[in-house]
Amino acid sequence: MTVIVQERQQLIALAYRLLGSVSDAEDVVQEAYGRWYALTGPQRDAIESPGAWLTTVAGRICLDLLGSARVRRERYVGEWLPEPVPAQVGRLTDPADHVTLDESVTMAFLVVLDAMTPAERVAFVLHDVFGYPFAEVAAVLGRTPAACRQLASAARRRVAASRPQAPADGRADVVRAFKLAWEAKDIRGLVGLLDPGATAVADGGGLAGAVRHPVEGGELVAQYAVRLLDRIPALELAESTVNGRPGLVARRDGTVAAVVAFDVAGGLIRRIWAVRNPEKLLLWQE
Numbered sequence: 001m002t003v004i005v006q007e008r009q010q011l012i013a014l015a016y017r018l019l020g021s022v023s024d025a026e027d028v029v030q031e032a033y034g035r036w037y038a039l040t041g042p043q044r045d046a047i048e049s050p051g052a053w054l055t056t057v058a059g060r061i062c063l064d065l066l067g068s069a070r071v072r073r074e075r076y077v078g079e080w081l082p083e084p085v086p087a088q089v090g091r092l093t094d095p096a097d098h099v100t101l102d103e104s105v106t107m108a109f110l111v112v113l114d115a116m117t118p119a120e121r122v123a124f125v126l127h128d129v130f131g132y133p134f135a136e137v138a139a140v141l142g143r144t145p146a147a148c149r150q151l152a153s154a155a156r157r158r159v160a161a162s163r164p165q166a167p168a169d170g171r172a173d174v175v176r177a178f179k180l181a182w183e184a185k186d187i188r189g190l191v192g193l194l195d196p197g198a199t200a201v202a203d204g205g206g207l208a209g210a211v212r213h214p215v216e217g218g219e220l221v222a223q224y225a226v227r228l229l230d231r232i233p234a235l236e237l238a239e240s241t242v243n244g245r246p247g248l249v250a251r252r253d254g255t256v257a258a259v260v261a262f263d264v265a266g267g268l269i270r271r272i273w274a275v276r277n278p279e280k281l282l283l284w285q286e
Contacts, residue, residue, distance in 0.1 A: 004036065007051045010130075011058050017125050018062040019069070020082030020110050022283065028065070032058040052136060059122055059140035066118035077206030079214065081273050082110040083280040084259040087241035104129045107243045107261035107273050112162045116155050123148045124155035166266025172239075172246040174264045179237050179248055185226045187219075194218035195268040200225075205277030208257070221272065232257070249284060256284040 008029060015025035032054050036044070047053045073080050084107065103109055104125075113121050119141055126132040126140065127148070134145035134152075141148055174193060181189035198218045204210025209231075215224045229235060232252065240249045242261045250258040259281060263271035275281065 004033075004050050004054070007054050008033075010051075011054060014055065014125065014130060015058055015062055016085075017104060017110070017113065017129060018059075018121060019065060020114060021280075022083055022085060024065065028058050028061045031061055055126075055132065056136070056139050059126060063118055063122050063140065066121065070118075077204070078210055078212040079201050079203050080114075080205075081201060081203035081275050081280075082107060082114065082243075084242050084247075084261060084275050084284075086283055087244075105244050107245070108162065108263045108271065109159070110243070111273070112159055116158060117151075119143070120151045120155040120158075123151035124159070127152045128156060164263070164265030164270065166268075170267060171262070171264040174267060174269060175246040175248065175262055176239060178262070178269060179239060182225055182229065183237060185229060187222045187226055190222035190225060191218050193269055194221055195265075195270045198269055198271065200272040200274065202274040203277050203280070205279065207278055208276040210274070210276045254286075256281050259284055 011029045011032065012022075012025045015028040016022055019025055019028070035057055036050070036054060039047075044050070085105070113125070116124065122141060123134075123137050126137045127134060134148045137148040137152075138145045141151075143151075178190065178193050181193065196218045197216070198221050200211075200215040200221045202210035211224065215221050234252055235257065236251045238249050238251065240247055240259075242248075242259055245261065246264075247262055248260040249256055250260065258274050258276045260275075261273045262269050
């Protein structure tokens with residue numbers, strides 16, 4: 001029984017990467033465990049690897065949810081972003097080699113995953129992030145190992161295309177400089193920290209004010225950031241770890257109003273993701 005309980009952390013980590021939501025991941029794992037305990041004693045005893053069985057069940061539940069999520073997204077107000085996680089939740093587990101843990105939980109990585117088909121996403125996360133063999137991936141997807149290998153390969157190309165060519169050193173220094181320039185409403189300073197083609201995406205989910213479409217271009221992003229401070233007075237910015245990378249937390253009257261993640265390469269900010277949907281900020285509220 002202890003072995004079964006020990007699988008929980010890894011299952012939540014897997015489901016979070018597949019779904020982009022901690023609460024949904026917890027629900028998936030709860031459902032998987034419910035199915036396990038619904039088995040009879042002899043049925044459980046006949047399962048050679050309970051961990052593999054739980055992974056297969058959780059993976060199939062996630063696959064079904066990913067299919068229905070695309071329908072729900074059509075009704076979502078504005079842009080959808082994964083739920084950000086703070087430092088104490090960000091590690092979530094210790095998966096295998098091919099993609100490092102820190103990378104596999106970043107906002108940039110999760111956004112790329114979200115652009116994949118459900119089957120690509122499941123194949124890639126199971127194999128490349130968690131190291132499951134394609135025979136086990138095939139059991140989740142209901143496809144041949146060869147087909148799963150092709151799905152993972154296609155997903156791998158998407159991930160490779162999204163990676164910056166420039167070095168990503170000095171992230172914390174760049175985010176700190178952005179915070180200071182933002183607080184000072186220094187548009188020129190902000191523009192100097194942003195890639196000319198920088199993009200900012202905000203997720204309010206219809207529950208908090210947020211721009212409905214991406215803001216594109218370094219100068220426009222800088223202007224939007226300054227206007228935001230004008231519209232939301234008394235906003236306090238603090239540096240924090242967001243999905244394993246340097247980010248910012250914006251508080252108003254002691255409540256977290258936004259969590260901001262950054263994609264930094266070559267000393268410049270390429271992408272900014274601001275989550276304002278309060279339902280996605282529950283882990284950040286003290």
